[in-house]
Amino acid sequence: MPKLRPYLQLGGLRHDFPIIAEMVAPNSRVLDIGCGDGDLLQFLQLERNVDGRGLELSQTGVNASVARGLAVVQGDADMDLVDYPDGAFDVVILSQSLQVLHQPRGVLEQMLRIGQQAIVSFPNFAYWRVRWDLLRRGRMPITSDLPGPWYDTANIHLCTILDFLTLCDEMNLHIDQALTLSRRGAAKPIGKMPGWANLAGEQGVFLLRRG
Amino acid sequence: MAAHITYLSEAALQNKFDRNLQDRAELSFGFDADFQVESYLRHQGSTFVDRFDANFYLYITRAMDYFDLGAEYGGTLANAFLETKTEFCIVSFTSDWLYPTAENKAVVRALNAAAAKVSFVEVDSDKGHDAFLLDEPEMFKTLGGFLRAAAQRRGLSSAGA
Numbered sequence: 001m002p003k004l005r006p007y008l009q010l011g012g013l014r015h016d017f018p019i020i021a022e023m024v025a026p027n028s029r030v031l032d033i034g035c036g037d038g039d040l041l042q043f044l045q046l047e048r049n050v051d052g053r054g055l056e057l058s059q060t061g062v063n064a065s066v067a068r069g070l071a072v073v074q075g076d077a078d079m080d081l082v083d084y085p086d087g088a089f090d091v092v093i094l095s096q097s098l099q100v101l102h103q104p105r106g107v108l109e110q111m112l113r114i115g116q117q118a119i120v121s122f123p124n125f126a127y128w129r130v131r132w133d134l135l136r137r138g139r140m141p142i143t144s145d146l147p148g149p150w151y152d153t154a155n156i157h158l159c160t161i162l163d164f165l166t167l168c169d170e171m172n173l174h175i176d177q178a179l180t181l182s183r184r185g186a187a188k189p190i191g192k193m194p195g196w197a198n199l200a201g202e203q204g205v206f207l208l209r210r211g
Numbered sequence: 212m213a214a215h216i217t218y219l220s221e222a223a224l225q226n227k228f229d230r231n232l233q234d235r236a237e238l239s240f241g242f243d244a245d246f247q248v249e250s251y252l253r254h255q256g257s258t259f260v261d262r263f264d265a266n267f268y269l270y271i272t273r274a275m276d277y278f279d280l281g282a283e284y285g286g287t288l289a290n291a292f293l294e295t296k297t298e299f300c301i302v303s304f305t306s307d308w309l310y311p312t313a314e315n316k317a318v319v320r321a322l323n324a325a326a327a328k329v330s331f332v333e334v335d336s337d338k339g340h341d342a343f344l345l346d347e348p349e350m351f352k353t354l355g356g357f358l359r360a361a362a363q364r365r366g367l368s369s370a371g372a
């Protein structure tokens with residue numbers, strides 16, 4: 001088989017994957033929480049040669065991951081992270097799953113207990129299209145990042161980039177990197193004007209460590 | 212007979228036999244095998260007695276009762292797996308009541324606490340404990356993926372082989 005760039009080979013990757021890979025040092029020990037079918041873990045193995053583990057709630061996701069040879073266990077991030085020892089991983093990743101958790105703050109605390117660093121990416125509920133949709137239609141927004149009607153969505157704890165920055169402040173977390181992603185996958189640092197990033201960024205991606 | 216029931220599941224027995232009668236049109240209200248499921252279990256029971264010495268079951272049962280891996284490691288199961296280089300793949304079946312998912316998960320928790328490399332899959336099946344002997348495509352996919360990846364990491368097979 002010819003050697004292709006992994007993200008071409010795998011196809012259909014979410015556009016936060018290359019950004020997340022940039023944040024992960026080669027040969028790191030990585031835990032991916034809510035790893036789905038294992039796409040990100042496999043991407044990180046190919047791109048960064050990580051020693052990867054995964055935690056996934058859905059049986060189909062776990063089975064697909066293990067069938068790909070990934071070390072993934074079935075479990076619930078809200079309940080099961082307490083079983084992992086302190087400092088077991090270099091990086092703990094929560095990609096696009098913050099908003100489905102029952103205890104997002106508790107999970108963040110666990111992530112930085114078991115990992116030196118944490119990477120969190122989530123859809124920004126203050127993105128201008130979301131705001132416009134809510135203003136114009138007066139209904140819960142439906143976008144590519146937030147598909148499905150309000151009664152049929154796993155997204156129970158939606159937040160904005162500003163909300164997340166406040167939470168990091170309250171938890172005394174140090175932000176090593178803060179980026180927004182456009183729908184085309186272009187990354188921009190949030191920098192000194194978070195209010196603007198909060199309007200223009202479809203997703204937020206954060207690299208965190210204990211403060 | 213009692214042992215054989217634990218290899219199966221209630222749902223599987225229900226589907227296979229329901230309350231069907233064995234070679235008769237109506238209930239006899241005696242101690243003969245009125246129901247097909249009774250006849251089946253009696254047959255399995257007598258087959259077992261012919262094939263195995265019942266005393267083996269006594270010894271195996273006692274050996275299992277006395278086995279306590281955690282006790283050998285200060286009462287904490289995770290300590291048994293510290294520094295292990297082994298890759299673990301744990302598979303449970305939803306209808307297995309000999310090795311139920313909850314107990315498999317306890318082993319997974321201990322392996323995680325020891326930072327071991329572990330995969331865990333629960334396979335949906337009504338075949339009970341015996342599911343691992345039967346045609347379970349999810350189990351085959353899981354085992355295939357796990358073994359292929361382990362072989363590749365050790366240079367024992369090429370990609371996709």
